[in-house]
Amino acid sequence: MRVLLQRVTSSQVTVEGNVVGSIGQGLNLLVGIAPTDTDAELAWMVKKCLNLRLFPAGEEGRFDRSVLEIGGELLVVSQFTLYGDATKGRRPSFAKAAPPTQAEQLYDQFVLLLRQSGLKVETGKFGAMMDVAIANDGPVTLWLSRENTHV
Numbered sequence: 001m002r003v004l005l006q007r008v009t010s011s012q013v014t015v016e017g018n019v020v021g022s023i024g025q026g027l028n029l030l031v032g033i034a035p036t037d038t039d040a041e042l043a044w045m046v047k048k049c050l051n052l053r054l055f056p057a058g059e060e061g062r063f064d065r066s067v068l069e070i071g072g073e074l075l076v077v078s079q080f081t082l083y084g085d086a087t088k089g090r091r092p093s094f095a096k097a098a099p100p101t102q103a104e105q106l107y108d109q110f111v112l113l114l115r116q117s118g119l120k121v122e123t124g125k126f127g128a129m130m131d132v133a134i135a136n137d138g139p140v141t142l143w144l145s146r147e148n149t150h151v
Contacts, residue, residue, distance in 0.1 A: 026072030032082030
């Protein structure tokens with residue numbers, strides 16, 4: 001599982017001209033699912049995203065507070081292209097991404113686990129062409145990866 005996490009002042013997803021998800025201060029999570037991902041990868045990633053200290057608590061600007069601690073919001077967007085491999089040729093291969101049916105099921109489970117935090121969690125539309133507007137705060141962007149090594 002791969003997540004490109006961005007601290008944002010706001011973020012929104014539009015599909016066919018309609019806003020389907022919108023948040024204020026919090027985290028934008030672009031999510032890629034691998035065919036080997038299990039509940040263990042989902043649980044690890046949820047815990048990591050919710051508890052990373054990425055928000056400043058004082059004037060020093062140190063990362064002292066998590067999205068949970070500030071009562072922030074989450075926008076979760078599926079993005080199979082996080083598993084794109086462009087090492088050969090000019091067209092990326094997405095062979096390492098989970099097939100759509102499996103990916104959607106795991107993505108939905110990931111969102112459900114995040115919602116159990118009590119925070120506002122918005123989403124894009126799985127499999128749709130989406131316009132994602134991200135007001136990256138900082139900018140703060142982290143690449144998170146958790147691969148199942150027991151396959």
